[in-house]
Amino acid sequence: MPRLRRTRLALLPSASGLWWADHPFCLVVCVVPGRPLAALCSLRNVLKVGSGAGWRYMSQSKPAEARELMCSGALLFFSHGQQNSASDLSMLVLESLEKAEVEVADELLESLAKLFSLMDPNSPERVAFVSRALKWSSGGSGKLGHPRLHQLLALTLWKEQNYCESRYHFLHSSDGEGCANMLVEYATSRGFRSEVDMFVAQAVLQFLCLKNKSSASVVFTTYTQKHPSIENGPPFVQPLLNFIWFLLLAVDGGKLTVFTVLCEQYQPSLRRDPMYNEYLDRIGQLFFGVPPKQTSSYGGLLGNLLSSLMGSSEQEGEDSQDDSSPIELD
Numbered sequence: 001m002p003r004l005r006r007t008r009l010a011l012l013p014s015a016s017g018l019w020w021a022d023h024p025f026c027l028v029v030c031v032v033p034g035r036p037l038a039a040l041c042s043l044r045n046v047l048k049v050g051s052g053a054g055w056r057y058m059s060q061s062k063p064a065e066a067r068e069l070m071c072s073g074a075l076l077f078f079s080h081g082q083q084n085s086a087s088d089l090s091m092l093v094l095e096s097l098e099k100a101e102v103e104v105a106d107e108l109l110e111s112l113a114k115l116f117s118l119m120d121p122n123s124p125e126r127v128a129f130v131s132r133a134l135k136w137s138s139g140g141s142g143k144l145g146h147p148r149l150h151q152l153l154a155l156t157l158w159k160e161q162n163y164c165e166s167r168y169h170f171l172h173s174s175d176g177e178g179c180a181n182m183l184v185e186y187a188t189s190r191g192f193r194s195e196v197d198m199f200v201a202q203a204v205l206q207f208l209c210l211k212n213k214s215s216a217s218v219v220f221t222t223y224t225q226k227h228p229s230i231e232n233g234p235p236f237v238q239p240l241l242n243f244i245w246f247l248l249l250a251v252d253g254g255k256l257t258v259f260t261v262l263c264e265q266y267q268p269s270l271r272r273d274p275m276y277n278e279y280l281d282r283i284g285q286l287f288f289g290v291p292p293k294q295t296s297s298y299g300g301l302l303g304n305l306l307s308s309l310m311g312s313s314e315q316e317g318e319d320s321q322d323d324s325s326p327i328e329l330d
Contacts, residue, residue: 078118087125090115113152176218197238205279
């Protein structure tokens with residue numbers, strides 16, 4: 001007869017429902033080696049005790065141990081294709097982090113990313129999970145989630161060839177190199193040859209809109225070096241790439257006149273995507289002291305820049321417009 005291992009899961013009579021703790025009233029789950037599904041059924045039955053939205057809670061006395069148990073249980077469910085039960089446990093892990101107000105740590109972020117990677121990509125539970133995980137990882141700062149978690153999510157989505165979602169999360173990470181490598185694969189496998197410059201241009205402009213100059217520079221350098229259709233530069237054959245190169249130099253200098261002339265000279269390239277001028281309006285506010293977009297007799301981006309030039313002296317505006325409303329990044 002196979003040897004039994006016993007795991008104690010306490011059921012405390014409480015209005016809250018299920019609590020995890022050392023307690024005389026315990027359920028003993030027998031795990032038979034070689035028969036993990038029996039353990040899964042027992043664990044699932046325990047987790048389904050109670051009713052209402054607040055029936056699943058872990059003990060305040062040993063939250064870390066309970067969270068580890070739930071995470072291990074979720075991984076076990078995933079390994080046997082029990083998506084619903086695994087997703088329920090994954091949400092419990094998140095709930096425990098929220099209730100206990102646990103501080104963000106790399107180990108926890110990696111655990112959450114692991115659970116995310118095992119969820120069915122098309123399940124609504126995955127959407128709910130990632131939304132709550134990002135909210136928790138922001139630590140109440142109001143930001144869009146911890147950069148490390150965004151990076152881990154981006155890597156998972158990249159492996160799934162979900163390039164659009166991967167790009168979004170890379171943009172909110174600090175991994176410019178990873179973003180560039182993903183974009184090279186995206187452009188070569190899904191894009192047109194005539195648009196190789198547009199993939200990286202959009203990423204650079206969006207990184208700058210998020211005030212991430214470092215990642216903007218890294219993604220541009222890495223992409224232009226590794227994309228097989230881009231000749232060594234600068235200067236580049238594609239005018240749009242030259243514009244981005246000059247823009248990154250101008251951002252470091254912070255001179256409004258340089259930015260204005262640059263946008264004027266490269267208007268034919270900037271007209272290829274109507275969002276470029278929207279991004280540049282925001283970049284002008286963040287790095288060059290351009291006032292927020294307003295109606296001007298000149299009209300458009302150039303009108304806004306010219307009005308700024310005539311109405312004020314040159315200024316270094318990297319930090320002067322922090323309260324400007326951000327544009328939406330797709």
